[in-house]
Amino acid sequence: MSAAVLLSGISLTATANPSTAEVNTTGLAVTDNTVKVGILHSITGTMAISEEGSVQAEILAIEQINAMGGVLGRQIEYVQEDGASDWPTFADRANKLLRQDKVAAVFGCWTSASRKAVLPIFERNNGMLYYPTFYEGLEQSPNVIYTGQEATQQILAGLDWVSEDKGAKTFYLIGSDYIWPRTSNKIARTHIEQHLGGQVVGEDYFPLGHTSFNSVINRIRLRKPDVIFASVVGGSNVAFYRQLKAAGLDMTKEDFTLLTISVTEDEILGIGGDNIEGAYASMKYFQSLPNENNQAFVEAFKARWGADAVIGDVTQAAYLGPWLWKAAVEKAGSFDVDRVREASPGIELTTAPEGYVRIHENHHLWSKTRIGHAQRDGQFKVVYETEELMEPDPFPAGYQ
Amino acid sequence: MFSDFSAAELTAIFAMQGFAGLILFAVFVLMALGLAIIFGQMGVINMAHGEFMILGAYVTYMTSNLFANHFPELFGSYFLFAIVLAFFAAALLGVIVEWGLIRFLYHRPLDTLLATWGLSLILQQAYRSIFGAREVGVVIPDWLMGSYQLTDMIEVPINGLFVMALAVLATVTVAVLMYRSRWGKQVRAVVQNRDMAGAVGINTARVDRLTFALGCGIAGVAGSAFTMIGSTGPSSGQLYIVDTFLVVVFGGAGSLFGTVASAFSISQSQSIMEFFMGGSMAKVLTLLVVVIILMFRPQGLFSLKVRR
Numbered sequence: 001m002s003a004a005v006l007l008s009g010i011s012l013t014a015t016a017n018p019s020t021a022e023v024n025t026t027g028l029a030v031t032d033n034t035v036k037v038g039i040l041h042s043i044t045g046t047m048a049i050s051e052e053g054s055v056q057a058e059i060l061a062i063e064q065i066n067a068m069g070g071v072l073g074r075q076i077e078y079v080q081e082d083g084a085s086d087w088p089t090f091a092d093r094a095n096k097l098l099r100q101d102k103v104a105a106v107f108g109c110w111t112s113a114s115r116k117a118v119l120p121i122f123e124r125n126n127g128m129l130y131y132p133t134f135y136e137g138l139e140q141s142p143n144v145i146y147t148g149q150e151a152t153q154q155i156l157a158g159l160d161w162v163s164e165d166k167g168a169k170t171f172y173l174i175g176s177d178y179i180w181p182r183t184s185n186k187i188a189r190t191h192i193e194q195h196l197g198g199q200v201v202g203e204d205y206f207p208l209g210h211t212s213f214n215s216v217i218n219r220i221r222l223r224k225p226d227v228i229f230a231s232v233v234g235g236s237n238v239a240f241y242r243q244l245k246a247a248g249l250d251m252t253k254e255d256f257t258l259l260t261i262s263v264t265e266d267e268i269l270g271i272g273g274d275n276i277e278g279a280y281a282s283m284k285y286f287q288s289l290p291n292e293n294n295q296a297f298v299e300a301f302k303a304r305w306g307a308d309a310v311i312g313d314v315t316q317a318a319y320l321g322p323w324l325w326k327a328a329v330e331k332a333g334s335f336d337v338d339r340v341r342e343a344s345p346g347i348e349l350t351t352a353p354e355g356y357v358r359i360h361e362n363h364h365l366w367s368k369t370r371i372g373h374a375q376r377d378g379q380f381k382v383v384y385e386t387e388e389l390m391e392p393d394p395f396p397a398g399y400q
Numbered sequence: 401m402f403s404d405f406s407a408a409e410l411t412a413i414f415a416m417q418g419f420a421g422l423i424l425f426a427v428f429v430l431m432a433l434g435l436a437i438i439f440g441q442m443g444v445i446n447m448a449h450g451e452f453m454i455l456g457a458y459v460t461y462m463t464s465n466l467f468a469n470h471f472p473e474l475f476g477s478y479f480l481f482a483i484v485l486a487f488f489a490a491a492l493l494g495v496i497v498e499w500g501l502i503r504f505l506y507h508r509p510l511d512t513l514l515a516t517w518g519l520s521l522i523l524q525q526a527y528r529s530i531f532g533a534r535e536v537g538v539v540i541p542d543w544l545m546g547s548y549q550l551t552d553m554i555e556v557p558i559n560g561l562f563v564m565a566l567a568v569l570a571t572v573t574v575a576v577l578m579y580r581s582r583w584g585k586q587v588r589a590v591v592q593n594r595d596m597a598g599a600v601g602i603n604t605a606r607v608d609r610l611t612f613a614l615g616c617g618i619a620g621v622a623g624s625a626f627t628m629i630g631s632t633g634p635s636s637g638q639l640y641i642v643d644t645f646l647v648v649v650f651g652g653a654g655s656l657f658g659t660v661a662s663a664f665s666i667s668q669s670q671s672i673m674e675f676f677m678g679g680s681m682a683k684v685l686t687l688l689v690v691v692i693i694l695m696f697r698p699q700g701l702f703s704l705k706v707r708r
Contacts, residue, residue, distance in 0.1 A: 221555075
């Protein structure tokens with residue numbers, strides 16, 4: 001039903017706009033013609049590199065929705081704030097957006113640290129946050145819709161595939177040293193040891209920004225694992241893949257399989273397609289997905305932000321935010337956060353670039369997990385996808 | 401922790417880790433050399449050192465694009481041009497900065513910290529405006545890829561060897577300049593007693609400017625070399641600045657030999673520990689040891705004897 005609402009956005013504008021008093025009983029920034037939302041990402045500091053794509057996707061979605069007639073007949077205006085890669089700044093800006101600007105929803109945050117910093121503010125002021133990044137799980141808030149995958153969705157299907165398709169038995173886990181890789185590897189280890197009958201032959205963490213991976217490469221040479229399971233983040237990736245290739249561990253020869261959960265098309269810009277060719281990534285979205293929704297999305301994105309723009313998993317998840325919010329508002333017939341929240345579970349998007357998504361009771365999305373094979377041109381070729389949508393499970397029993 | 405490995409494996413491990421340590425050593429030397437010259441010789445704490453390095457990296461990126469688009473047949477050799485261009489670009493920026501900012505602050509060393517920190521923020525934003533916020537990658541010519549097989553178990557990455565050669569070249573050049581040239585003698589005189597050096601006819605302003613330019617130029621070379629290892633983004637320079645200061649302070653600011661010795665000891669211990677304990681633990685232990693040694697020897701491993 002909600003998909004029908006979404007697709008018929010144009011016909012909706014023909015109906016008379018419901019009165020503002022009716023759709024906004026809580027003093028949000030809604031007028032007869034406009035509704036204000038917030039975009040809260042880092043556009044300066046170290047995270048700007050990653051969050052730039054999310055900002056672009058959110059602005060694109062808002063512009064497209066406005067061109068279709070807006071939400072409940074109201075044009076969306078956005079207030080953009082800069083979190084500056086600094087978690088207290090994120091909290092401060094969130095406060096400003098909710099209390100001063102009275103925005104109806106906020107699209108934003110990228111790192112778990114920034115999300116944790118704004119969480120109490122959204123709960124205290126009863127705001128609504130659409131959070132786009134794949135993350136470690138272990139969280140659920142009535143005030144957040146998580147549009148990226150949580151850890152089990154991303155990891156379990158990926159490991160199942162590598163175990164079945166490549167017959168992998170031994171695994172080497174390597175990650176950057178903070179909560180997301182450590183939690184992810186914990187889930188991976190449990191799954192490998194208890195469900196796949198495999199063995200973890202090494203587990204290593206490096207500080208953020210580390211650029212010297214010769215030691216771990218030497219260990220990998222000695223242990224000869226079937227699979228390197230990588231969750232190295234940010235600029236470290238460049239060093240990691242370059243040194244891997246320079247050391248003669250060639251992923252195109254299939255002596256071993258490298259499965260990453262942290263490299264998207266965005267990171268490949270820095271790594272270079274020739275350095276990561278042959279690696280596999282477990283994500284829900286790749287820019288190369290051949291479906292019609294995605295072709296339209298990629299075209300629109302490039303038309304808006306330049307032909308050189310690339311779209312990674314998180315960018316697509318950020319794009320879903322405004323659309324999911326619009327669908328929920330229209331289902332609720334109100335901008336009130338309580339009513340939008342009640343309307344959210346079960347909302348589905350048949351127009352999502354990743355194909356189709358649906359909001360679960362636990363505020364995460366049902367989604368497919370796909371395995372992409374990195375190509376020399378910096379794109380992924382999808383070699384496998386789960387048949388069914390995977391149920392989000394932020395608190396996986398037996399994996400903690 | 402040794403029991404997991406056979407004797408042959410252990411030999412190979414130590415050999416390979418020793419080599420990995422040497423590569424890290426070369427990286428440290430390249431990073432720290434420019435900073436040591438500026439900090440040690442001029443007393444200027446250059447917080448923008450990382451940004452000078454990144455300038456070298458961006459110059460390399462632009463050179464590689466230029467060659468790929470206009471001289472594809474010469475692409476294999478673009479790196480050599482890039483290094484030279486990176487040196488001169490960073491040195492030129494260094495001259496401008498010294499002239500416009502640093503020369504007013506020679507008697508206020510703590511203010512140089514603040515001023516160059518501000519400069520680093522400005523440069524970061526300038527890179528972001530010019531090159532965009534995303535990281536860019538440089539295509540490495542084929543002859544720098546792959547590794548050189550020493551024995552069955554021991555392999556040495558070629559780009560590591562190249563960085564090592566570059567570090568040796570830079571160190572030797574600086575040492576010769578500092579201890580064998582007329583200019584080096586003037587620099588050392590200015591360091592020991594600025595007023596007296598001026599009184600005997602040394603143009604201290606010119607010496608300062610050239611020293612600062614040389615330090616920045618070496619940072620540019622380091623940035624150029626890093627494109628083979630790391631990524632280039634507007635704030636990548638920040639990643640290296642802590643390690644760089646660590647090396648310089650531990651070695652004893654002002655001593656070229658101290659910088660090299662400190663880079664060697666930090667890189668070797670880091671590399672060996674990394675193999676047995678993992679990356680994060682090794683880093684913590686290295687820092688801890690450095691802090692403890694500095695508690696007993698605050699002037700660093702080696703320091704100039706200056707009459708005060």
